[in-house]
Amino acid sequence: MASSSRIQSLGPRPGFSTLHRLRKKRKAQRLKDPLDELLLKMLTAQREMEERFLQMEERRLQRDLEVEERQIQLEQRRFELERDHEFRMFSVFAQMLSILKQNNSGSSSSGLPQGMDFSHAFSGTSGGPQEIRTTQLGQSTNKYSFYNRRDFQSSPYLSVRGNIASIFHGSTEEGYRAYHDDKYDEDKNPNGIINFGTSENKLCFDLLSKRLTQSDMNVIEPPLLQYPDWKGHMFLREEVARFLTYYCKAPAPLKAENVIVQNGCGSLFSAIATVLCDPGEAFLIATPFYGGITDNVFLYANVKLVYAYLDSQVSGTNTRPFQLTVDKLKKALQDAQSEGVKVKALILLNPQNPLGDIYSFSELTKYLEFAKRHELHVIVDEIYMLSVFDDSASFHSVLEMDRLPDPQRTHVMWGISKDFAISGIRFGTLYTENQDVANAIGSLCYFHGVCGPVQYKIAQLLRDKDWINQVYLRANHERLKAAHTFVTDELKTLGVPFLNRNAGFFVWIDFRKYLKRQTFEEEMLLWRRFLDNKVLLSCGKAFECSEPGWFRIIFADKTHRLQLGMQRVCEVLEQCEQELLNEERDQTCQSDSEGKADSTDEVIFVSHHQEPVSSAGCNLSDLIGLLQQQMRSSDWLQKNTVEQFAQEKPEIYDVFSKLVGKQ
DSSP states (O other), X not given: OHHHHHHHHTOSOOOHHHHHHHHHHHHHHHHTOXXXXXXXXXXXXXXXXXXXXXXXXXXXXXXXXXXXXXXXXXXXXXXXXXXXXXXHHHHHHHHHHHXXXXXXXXXXXXXXXXXXXXXXXXXXXXXXXXXXXXXXXXXXXXXXXXXXXXXXXXXXXXOXXXXXXXXXXXXXXXXXXXXXXXXXXXXXXXXXXXEOSSOOOOSOHHHHHHHHTSGXXXXXXXXXXXXXXXXXXXXXXXXXXXXXXXXXXXXXXXOGGGEEEESOHHHHHHHHHHHHOOXXXXXEEEESOOTHHHHHHHTTTOOEEEEEEOOSOOOTTOOSTTOOOHHHHHHHHHHHHHTXXXXXXXXXXXXXXXXOOOOOHHHHHHHHHHHHHTTOEEEEEOTTTXXXXXXXXXXXXXXXXXXXXXXXXXXXXXXXHHHTXXXXXOOEEEEESOHHHHHHHHXXXXXXXXXXXXXXXXXXXXXXXXXXXXXIHHHHHHHHHHHHHHHXXXXXXXTOOBBOOSBSSEEEEEOGGGOSSSSHHHHHHHHHHHHHTTEEOEEGGGGTOSSTTEEEEXXXXXXXHHHHHHHHHHHHHHHHHHHHHHHHHHOTTSOGGGSOOOGGGSXXXXXXXXXXXXXXXXOHHHHHHHHHHHHHHSSHHHHSOHHHHHHHOHHHHHHHHHHHHHO
């Protein structure tokens, strides 16, 4: 009501025409207002500045894009130049080697040494990812050799990496291919090659074939024919966890979610190298070691291996030949770091291939603590853990520890190819508590999966502990021990030194006295002589052994093949020994006292008992071998020479000389 009264007090409202005239008048007055004109100019200038700013920003972004594109082009060009350079270097080396072969001489005018190491062509450091080795190519007229001419001719269809991969395959598989081309068969090919070089257990085929063909193994269900969890079917991972808990004596049940399954431990090495390292980084490993690891970690992941070199000398802190110590690991790590190589992990083989060593609990603890101090992952390969065939030896798994020094960086591998004598069924498993590592490796399992029916068979096999304990392991250990005894007795008869261990399928043998010169070229010539005599062994250089003349022989084979193979080995050694005696006889300027000892006077074998032992626990050969090994590892021979003895006790020396003269 109050508002209505106010409206009425204003008087009558003006008409439409009057209001329209007033608005036009006010609008005309506003346009002519100088403040309005100034405001308009300011808004126009602001708009122009914003447009100019946007244009400048667009030009800046365009320049950044052009710069980035130029950098990408430069990087691409640099990569192409590096690739072309590597390919040219590769071709040069190929041509050089072809010329050396064509010249057919031990040394060429080019000044190149006979034993050439081409690792620098593909690696920035001296102990690079793989040493591509040649051995007296010009002098080789034998049927078998590590390389032939085609191995060194680069293919235009392959990348540089592809050409390198083809050489890797040729260098590691040449003897194996020769064996498959001329494989021994008792009935069809009795003069074929006997394989003492490939680490396979050929003693238990009867047991495995019977077990794997039983009705509970032959199950085909829809889930087995479909894509599984790429880490492995859960039923298999659960069985693996229970199996490892039992046989590794784990203090607490292991978890299935920490288990990863792939088609062999080689695939696991490739996968773990890929997820732990960037290209060019490295793993630390003690030599000698199973050489296949080199290919596994390098070909896919471009990861190098840094070597902690072990030797056969027993002195100081080394109580056994080729003993691994923390000091040796530390030195190798420091040397690598000084060369700018970043080491990310330590590889441990337990039991060790090719030595057969089993690390004690205290040794394992020291190695793991060393790795923790330097923030290194530890990859423990325990693939021979159930192949300890003597009760006197005790195996300890890393998973047996109550508390790992660094559980997030400790990863344990195992597979069925060795312990269950079925290397043709590709199955390996990794146990890790680090879920980041597990997930990363799991993403690569797509490329390395195990088919469903095989996973089911493996689960059934691992589940059957009664058969494993009462039938398989008991028979397998007895057969391994008998085969090991046969081969080592033959070596003792020949007077050949060797490491006497109780794990694995192999004996590490010292053939150094059969080399004319202590070089890897002479070692390779001896390897070829064995192969020409139709027996395949593995030479020490294949395991990156630092001392030429060591060989690995596989004894896990049937008796008739062991007998024939050792007979062929003996024939080669007798020929070498006779040649050495003839050469020594021709050196008339050399006195008798300076001549070489007869092979039967050499060390018979290196005992697995490293500490002093009583005569009650050893036979005479054991004591002689231990005594001679201790003499060789000390300076006794240097201090007690013939000349010194003649000076100190001339009367005894004269009597002895007369007796020798009469004989």
